[in-house]
Amino acid sequence: xxxxxxxxxxxxxxxxxxxxxxxxxxxxxxxxxxxxxxxxxxxxxxxxxxxxxxxxxxxxxxxxxxxxxxxxxxxxxxxxxxxxxxxxxxxxxxxxxxxxxxxxxxxxxxxxxxxxxxxxxxxxxxxxxxxxxxxxxxxxxxxxxxxxxxxxxxxxxxxxxxxxxxxxxxxxxxxxxxxxxxxxxxxxxxxxxxxxxxxxxxxxxxxxxxxxxxxxxxxxxxxxxxxxxxxxxxxxxxxxxxxxxxxxxxxxxxxxxxxxxxxxxxxxxxxxxxxxxxxxxxxxxxxxxxxxxxxxxxxxxxxxxxxxxxxxxxxxxxxxxxxxxxxxxxxxxxxxxxxxxxxxxxxxxxxxxxxxxxxxxxxxxxxxxx
Amino acid sequence: xxxxxxxxxxxxxxxxxxxxxxxxxxxxxxxxxxxxxxxxxxxxxxxxxxxxxxxxxxxxxxxxxxxxxxxxxxxxxxxxxxxxxxxxxxxxxxxxxxxxxxxxxxxxxxxxxxxxxxxxxxxxxxxxxxxxxxxxxxxxxxxxxxxxxxxxxxxxxxxxxxxxxxxxxxxxxxxxxxxxxxxxxxxxxxxxxxxxxxxxxxxxxxxxxxxxxxxxxxxxxxxxxxxxxxxxxxxxxxxxxxxxxxxxxxxxxxxxxxxxxxxxxxxxxxxxxxxxxxxxxxxxxxxxxxxxxxxxxxxxxxxxxxxxxxxxxxxxxxxxxxxxxxxxxxxxxxxxxxxxxxxxxxxxxxxxxxxxxxxxxxxxxxxxxx
Numbered sequence: 001x002x003x004x005x006x007x008x009x010x011x012x013x014x015x016x017x018x019x020x021x022x023x024x025x026x027x028x029x030x031x032x033x034x035x036x037x038x039x040x041x042x043x044x045x046x047x048x049x050x051x052x053x054x055x056x057x058x059x060x061x062x063x064x065x066x067x068x069x070x071x072x073x074x075x076x077x078x079x080x081x082x083x084x085x086x087x088x089x090x091x092x093x094x095x096x097x098x099x100x101x102x103x104x105x106x107x108x109x110x111x112x113x114x115x116x117x118x119x120x121x122x123x124x125x126x127x128x129x130x131x132x133x134x135x136x137x138x139x140x141x142x143x144x145x146x147x148x149x150x151x152x153x154x155x156x157x158x159x160x161x162x163x164x165x166x167x168x169x170x171x172x173x174x175x176x177x178x179x180x181x182x183x184x185x186x187x188x189x190x191x192x193x194x195x196x197x198x199x200x201x202x203x204x205x206x207x208x209x210x211x212x213x214x215x216x217x218x219x220x221x222x223x224x225x226x227x228x229x230x231x232x233x234x235x236x237x238x239x240x241x242x243x244x245x246x247x248x249x250x251x252x253x254x255x256x257x258x259x260x261x262x263x264x265x266x267x268x269x270x271x272x273x274x275x276x277x278x279x280x281x282x283x284x285x286x287x288x289x290x291x292x293x294x295x296x297x298x299x300x301x302x303x304x305x306x307x308x309x310x311x312x313x314x315x316x317x318x319x320x321x322x323x324x325x326x327x328x329x330x331x332x333x334x335x336x337x338x339x340x341x342x343x344x345x346x347x348x349x350x351x352x353x354x355x356x357x358x359x360x361x362x363x364x365x366x367x368x369x370x
Numbered sequence: 371x372x373x374x375x376x377x378x379x380x381x382x383x384x385x386x387x388x389x390x391x392x393x394x395x396x397x398x399x400x401x402x403x404x405x406x407x408x409x410x411x412x413x414x415x416x417x418x419x420x421x422x423x424x425x426x427x428x429x430x431x432x433x434x435x436x437x438x439x440x441x442x443x444x445x446x447x448x449x450x451x452x453x454x455x456x457x458x459x460x461x462x463x464x465x466x467x468x469x470x471x472x473x474x475x476x477x478x479x480x481x482x483x484x485x486x487x488x489x490x491x492x493x494x495x496x497x498x499x500x501x502x503x504x505x506x507x508x509x510x511x512x513x514x515x516x517x518x519x520x521x522x523x524x525x526x527x528x529x530x531x532x533x534x535x536x537x538x539x540x541x542x543x544x545x546x547x548x549x550x551x552x553x554x555x556x557x558x559x560x561x562x563x564x565x566x567x568x569x570x571x572x573x574x575x576x577x578x579x580x581x582x583x584x585x586x587x588x589x590x591x592x593x594x595x596x597x598x599x600x601x602x603x604x605x606x607x608x609x610x611x612x613x614x615x616x617x618x619x620x621x622x623x624x625x626x627x628x629x630x631x632x633x634x635x636x637x638x639x640x641x642x643x644x645x646x647x648x649x650x651x652x653x654x655x656x657x658x659x660x661x662x663x664x665x666x667x668x669x670x671x672x673x674x675x676x677x678x679x680x681x682x683x684x685x686x687x688x689x690x691x692x693x694x695x696x697x698x699x700x701x702x703x704x705x706x707x708x709x710x711x712x713x714x715x716x717x718x719x720x721x722x723x724x725x726x727x728x729x730x731x732x733x734x735x736x737x738x739x740x
Contacts, residue, residue: 133504
């Protein structure tokens with residue numbers, strides 16, 4: 001496929017970091033929550049090698065926050081997800097599938113409990129704000145639902161702890177996985193969580209106030225010069241190797257959390273107030289008929305997966321691949337797909353129709369690399 | 371600004387027409403409702419001249435439909451918009467501002483009454499499906515809300531009637547503005563409306579079933595060869611000249627319909643069931659403090675407006691410009707902006723901070739060209 005040009009208008013929002021991202025040599029973007037998200041700098045493969053060895057700063061402002069605040073904040077947030085939020089502590093982040101009344105996936109955000117009556121839902125690519133606001137309006141809940149001026153900046157890679165300690169202090173090393181602390185930058189307290197859309201370790205800084213964006217970016221680069229810090233972004237190859245799903249690609253509203261392999265986040269047997277609970281409970285008896293799997297595609301590098309690729313066996317369709325990339329470290333094509341129960345056992349041989357021909361493949365566990 | 375590359379993954383959906391759009395030489399895209407929307411073919415200016423003289427076929431599949439079906443379909447659709455839908459007929463399309471409980475704009479779709487218990491809401495760039503589903507779930511309405519496999523294809527330009535008559539029959543000439551008829555293509559009845567995102571006249575075909583996309587595209591091009599038919603797309607210059615607003619650029623959830631100049635679509639004095647009615651009623655007494663206007667920017671061609679440009683006068687901020695383009699026919703820069711009441715009178719001189727310097731400008735009526 002030819003390189004494709006993106007027309008940028010005010011409808012595709014810039015971020016507090018866009019000028020810095022451009023100065024750092026961004027090579028391509030995608031659009032995510034109506035906002036610019038870088039997709040490569042040097043190249044996807046060069047970025048991948050760097051991410052696995054050093055440390056990168058990522059403009060993931062497009063992970064917008066849905067802030068739910070008020071006396072009914074817990075009730076509304078629990079209505080959105082089948083994960084039991086009742087024991088959540090004030091410094092916790094939960095990966096939370098969000099489902100509609102039929103149990104269909106609407107988003108797969110990370111939810112933060114900010115205080116007793118306030119949650120931030122850090123969203124994937126869909127207007128979850130509209131769903132939350134619709135429920136609040138329909139049920140006349142006592143709650144404000146809004147998008148604050150909060151733009152996450154991720155620091156990812158094996159040297160992330162060292163870089164962050166230089167800017168936020170040694171205390172960052174004590175933050176546990178999917179926990180956060182409030183740490184000051186230039187006198188402003190910000191939520192700093194150990195989380196991020198890679199398997200290389202690191203943090204997400206919820207930059208509270210766009211005016212802190214460039215000073216923080218500059219501070220991280222000044223502090224990290226000898227660590228080889230670079231601008232980066234969620235990396236297609238690394239996230240497939242790590243089995244990190246992409247909402248809109250690997251799962252949509254057509255899929256249940258069980259199909260997405262997210263059953264461990266569904267506490268539907270508990271008496272939680274989730275809107276999709278009854279639908280999900282009904283599914284428990286039979287279990288899903290298809291589920292997300294890794295797929296190892298044989299042969300040389302396949303092109304990008306720009307639309308689902310048919311997976312078949314013995315002349316019958318048995319699934320589809322929705323993300324794929326050549327893994328330089330694993331020396332094979334790694335992919336994520338939705339595979340029917342008949343063929344989802346690890347090691348099953350299937351065929352995948354790629355733009356570069358039909359390829360032999362085998363069903364694999366996720367992640368490919370721990 | 372350098373040309374920017376777009377990375378395409380399965381998350382950015384292709385349409386039933388994408389292969390034809392590529393074959394027709396699409397030069398750039400934008401992303402709209404998680405879907406590819408072409409933004410230029412030969413060039414924005416060449417496309418503009420052609421659109422005003424001939425006829426174009428536009429892949430506007432990204433105008434996704436929110437289908438609201440069931441006994442409560444009227445009730446839910448009316449909950450979404452302050453426009454009174456009670457007298458809507460089965461062949462009518464209404465331009466419908468959609469607002470939240472505070473009267474903030476959530477979308478500005480065209481709503482079609484498909485039958486007594488079924489509406490299609492043909493949306494601008496936000497997941498209005500989530501808002502509609504949220505209200506339905508919150509109020510336990512008896513209604514199904516879904517996105518059907520319907521992809522609008524627009525035929526726009528002064529020769530649109532001639533082209534459409536050749537493919538759908540002479541009856542298309544009798545379709546009135548914002549009315550539709552069900553017309554057959556290859557035995558499949560489709561909604562054909564006289565509407566579209568240009569001021570050059572034409573139709574939108576709601577292609578019902580993706581498998582009809584390429585045959586219909588091919589039929590239109592075969593029938594229109596001597597009319598000079600070309601692939602096109604919503605044209606930035608022409609739509610600004612025509613005063614057509616872009617949701618996400620010219621208006622957002624921060625704006626009320628009154629600020630957007632859409633008061634004539636707000637029947638809030640009637641006893642309609644719109645969720646935002648009370649908020650909008652409260653605003654009627656004072657009226658808006660700012661409103662959308664045309665802005666004529668002096669000097670040579672300004673660059674694209676990729677983020678709001680400050681409008682000021684006498685050293686004070688008095689608004690912002692959100693869309694701008696050089697108009698070859700008007701020999702000036704035309705723009706759309708939100709201007710404070712102090713400076714919104716037609717002819718008022720203001721200054722606009724563009725990337726190519728501060729420019730003198732004057733406030734203008736919309737549309738620039740009828």
